[in-house]
Amino acid sequence: MGKLKLAIVYGAICGGCDVALVNIGEKLVNILEKYDIVYWGIAVDSKANVLEEIDRIDVGIYMGTIRTTQNLRYAKLLREKADLVIAYGACAVYGGIPGLSTLINPEELMDILTSTVSTSSKEENRLPKEIILPKILSTVRTPAEILDPDVMAPGCPPGAISNEGLIEILMEYSSGKKPEGKIIFGEEHSLCMECPRKPKDLRKIVMPGIRRLHEIKIEEGKCFLEQGVLCMGPATRAACKMPCIKNNMPCIGCMGPAPGVDDVGLKMLSAIASIALVDKEKELMEQGLARHLDKIVDPLGAFYKYTLPSSYLTRLSIKRRSRGS
Amino acid sequence: MMWEPLIIAFFCKWCAGSAADLAGVSRMQYPPNIIPIIVPCTGRISARAIVEAFLNGADGVLIGGCHTPNDCHYMAGNFKAFKRVYLLKKLLKQFGIEPERLRIEWISATESQKLVEVTREFVSQIRELGPLHGGENGEA
DSSP states (O other): OOOEEEEEEEOOOOSSHHHHHHTTHHHHHHHHHEEEEEETTTTTTOHHHHHHOSSSSEEEEESBEEEEHHHEEEEEEEEHEEEEEEESHHHHHHOTTGGGGGOHHHHHHHHHHHSSSSSSSSOOOOOOOTTTOEEEEEEEEEEHTTTOSEEEEOOOOOOOOHHHHHHHHHHBBBBTTTOOOOEEHHHHHHGGGTTTTOOOOOOOOOOOOOOOOOTOOOOOOSGGGGTTOOGGGBBBBBSOOOOOTTTTTTOOOOTBBBBBSSOOOHHHHHHHHBBBBBTHHHOOOOOOOOHHHTOOHHHHHHTTTTTTGSSHHHHHHHHHTTTOO | OOOOOOOEEEETTTTTTHHHHHHTTTTTTOTTTTTEEEEEEEEGHHHHHHHHHHHOOEEEEEEEOOOTOOOOOTSHHHHHHHHHHHHHHHHHTTTTTOGGEEEEOOOOTTOOOHHHHHHHHHHHHHHOOOOOOOOSSOOO
């Protein structure tokens, strides 16, 4: 029996997922024994027409999010030809960091790009005329929405749990036999369930104001929220071995929404509003409670770092934009 | 068809909700653009509920709760509502939606006059801002 065919396709990506995949190490050798890599920009000499000409791919891995018409075309090609599609990384599953651009108008963006790349005059349009670039889509679309992937590996980049799961699926897969249902790597609860930094009273966490990371020395072993640091743990799926928490940094939510959460930002916003300064509300109201909340300088960036394209507010904002106001 | 602003109002049962009742039995008139929803406490209105109101066609959301600092039936629900609305307004602004479309007011059970005034004022404010989206609520 011949080898199975594996294709790894990119969208808008920083390259970190490639590194994470290569970090799997020796186990990649087993994969190479079973699979033939037909397309992977970073590792094999593959051109775009390979994807177009091949009749069938067994396993396709999509990394990054869908930002341009070219990304969209490749994503659709992959879905068409691959039997099993895996969305790898936070960008592919939830939109990730490139997804933050979903609220920016493409024309405006090109304008900035072509007029402000250097210190020379702004009037000059620096983009050569003869090059045809793929068009930027008006909004970011996540592969999870377009590709309907069979397996989702969240994380920025996917950690040990996702990678172990991925290897297992790749090794168990045999042609035409897909695992049943949708698989998303991780546990069916939030990160706080596993976190070793337990608050004093689970039913009453008090946030003593909002502190930014540079303002305080974070105590080891104490709940971040109780120290006033924004931690996305309560709304994030437990799908990592907590590298951030163990290194004294709060969770930023790259594993995406916990089960039962469909909009991380709104859920976190409600939660933070409920626990911030609860012990001092009455005294602070007169002096300006709002002033303390202003310490969350960029709520969009803090709450939607990885999940902006799939948020309700983005939907509302796009609806509004398409009305042509 | 002329566009008419549609406003969802979340009133707490103890204060603004009772004020709305009082306004009703006192035969005070206020614009029919608001759809009041009585909730046990404003502190329990999640950001999600507010955004969902906007998504389902509301042009504005009004929240009526008890006066701070001591009127809340559940001690501190109004503070939670205040913080939530404040943060959500900041977020709405970043998404390019006018934060003025969301308003929170403290209205006690006896202040039916204030309720009527606030409603009138808010409806005219939203009328000035224009429709949030085409939606089912008629075309602009």
